[in-house]
Amino acid sequence: MIRTDNLCRRFHVGDSWVHALDSVDLAIDEGDFVAVMGPSGSGKSTLMNILGCLDTPDDGRYRLLEQEVELLDDAELSRIRNVHIGFVFQSFHLLPRLTAVENVMLPLRYSNTDLLQARQHAEHLLTRLGLDDRLHHKPNQLSGGQRQRVAIARSLVNQPPLLLADEPTGNLDSKTSDEIMELFTELNRGGQTILMVTHEDEIATYARRLIRMRDGKIEDDSLN
Amino acid sequence: MIRTDNLCRRFHVGDSWVHALDSVDLAIDEGDFVAVMGPSGSGKSTLMNILGCLDTPDDGRYRLLEQEVELLDDAELSRIRNVHIGFVFQSFHLLPRLTAVENVMLPLRYSNTDLLQARQHAEHLLTRLGLDDRLHHKPNQLSGGQRQRVAIARSLVNQPPLLLADEPTGNLDSKTSDEIMELFTELNRGGQTILMVTHEDEIATYARRLIRMRDGKIEDDSLN
Numbered sequence A, B: 001m002i003r004t005d006n007l008c009r010r011f012h013v014g015d016s017w018v019h020a021l022d023s024v025d026l027a028i029d030e031g032d033f034v035a036v037m038g039p040s041g042s043g044k045s046t047l048m049n050i051l052g053c054l055d056t057p058d059d060g061r062y063r064l065l066e067q068e069v070e071l072l073d074d075a076e077l078s079r080i081r082n083v084h085i086g087f088v089f090q091s092f093h094l095l096p097r098l099t100a101v102e103n104v105m106l107p108l109r110y111s112n113t114d115l116l117q118a119r120q121h122a123e124h125l126l127t128r129l130g131l132d133d134r135l136h137h138k139p140n141q142l143s144g145g146q147r148q149r150v151a152i153a154r155s156l157v158n159q160p161p162l163l164l165a166d167e168p169t170g171n172l173d174s175k176t177s178d179e180i181m182e183l184f185t186e187l188n189r190g191g192q193t194i195l196m197v198t199h200e201d202e203i204a205t206y207a208r209r210l211i212r213m214r215d216g217k218i219e220d221d222s223l224n
């Protein structure tokens, strides 16, 4: 499903370069459930952004679902981002003027879903995540952990084959975190490929494979 | 240092009320190191915002440093917020156009600090938090955990008698989290009063007292 070869990403700040990703080789197959861990600043979010087609590498290649991503045009990338990939951002990125339900329904604009069915599916996901009495709250009317759960629901609403979750439980108490991980486990058993960044060992244990990053490189990649 | 009596805060959404805080009685003395835990949505951030003079209660009273907060005017509140209280927000709230150092120096505008000394103090704190090579990065040039550390440095730069930290390690790996908690322990030994919200048990253990919230109420308040 995912193949990367010598993936590099650097940023120029002032008169120096930050090597956020430094030759990353990665192979992820359909149905994998992978945790990515590593120190703050080691390149995890940068990797996720490239895998999610939100950023492009400076060197190296990325094949996603049999396609060379650098050869895709904007329309194809947009479609992949909205239909084939579910993304939970480390900082949520909810639209402030939309309610929880409206935020969750956003990715469904790109697929030909009946609007009533879309709404029901969004409400069902939010209810599953404990937010049935928060459906019509806007993000500034929600707690940090509630916003995080809206971001998770939005990533799942299109039932995408690939779920990329960047610190999905960072703002959640352990009981709610376990519920989210039970949901992810269920989705993975149903065939969804999941790649999640976490800094919590108890969350990483739900994954079958563990990748450790350091200074923009993968330093370890083995069964969990 | 802090005394609250029947503190209440409610929000009106649609045609219903959310009782975010439901009669909270709290007493915190100088030098206390308190952890606040509870499920997502239980009122922790709402409590912190009121204690930090960023929000006002709908009922009840709040005495801070011997003063009835509701009797203070805007200028006095502003001074308290910037000089007497250090606040780490759950969503950081860094100014996007300022560098890490400039963000950390912000609270020092309110105190009569020599600008060169202010800059050195800000750089020293950022270095202590492992960000010496990120001083001139703007927030969008920083990782999630790096932004979190800038927010922590900003909260400490005025050496405020009261530190309010809302999920200060939510985006940090365990090694960096422990370093932050060692710093907090050191500051507390030096006399700083610390109240921190966390959902992680390993972080809560650094505090001497543990308050548990549920549904806007304090359900437990005892030694840790």
Ligand SMILES: Nc1ncnc2c1ncn2[C@@H]1O[C@H](COP(=O)(O)OP(=O)(O)OP(=O)(O)O)[C@@H](O)[C@H]1O
Residues within 6 Å of the ligand: A134, A137, A140, A141, A142, A143, A144, A145, A146, A171, A172, A173, B011, B012, B013, B018, B019, B020, B038, B039, B040, B041, B042, B043, B044, B045, B046, B047, B090
């Ligand atoms: N402006 C608002 N309007 C309406 N409801 C609000 C508003 N702010 C907070 N709430 C609600 O008040 C409750 C308490 O919110 P608060 O942010 O204090 O929770 P919390 O304990 O910090 O949760 P978390 O652990 O998820 O950060 C939540 O159920 C939230 O939906």
Ligand SMILES: Nc1ncnc2c1ncn2[C@@H]1O[C@H](COP(=O)(O)OP(=O)(O)OP(=O)(O)O)[C@@H](O)[C@H]1O
Residues within 6 Å of the ligand: A011, A012, A013, A018, A019, A020, A038, A039, A040, A041, A042, A043, A044, A045, A046, A047, A090, B134, B137, B140, B141, B142, B143, B144, B145, B146, B171, B172, B173
């Ligand atoms: N736009 C940018 N410009 C300059 N440097 C950047 C930029 N984005 C990221 N970086 C740097 O690249 C490195 C990797 O960032 P990244 O966000 O991938 O780290 P991370 O592993 O997700 O960290 P965290 O665990 O703190 O979220 C960091 O050191 C960061 O400062």
Ligand SMILES: [Mg+2]
Residues within 6 Å of the ligand: A044, A045, A046, A090, A166, B143, B144, B145
């Ligand atoms: Mg990150």
Ligand SMILES: [Mg+2]
Residues within 6 Å of the ligand: A143, A144, A145, B044, B045, B046, B090, B166
């Ligand atoms: Mg909160």
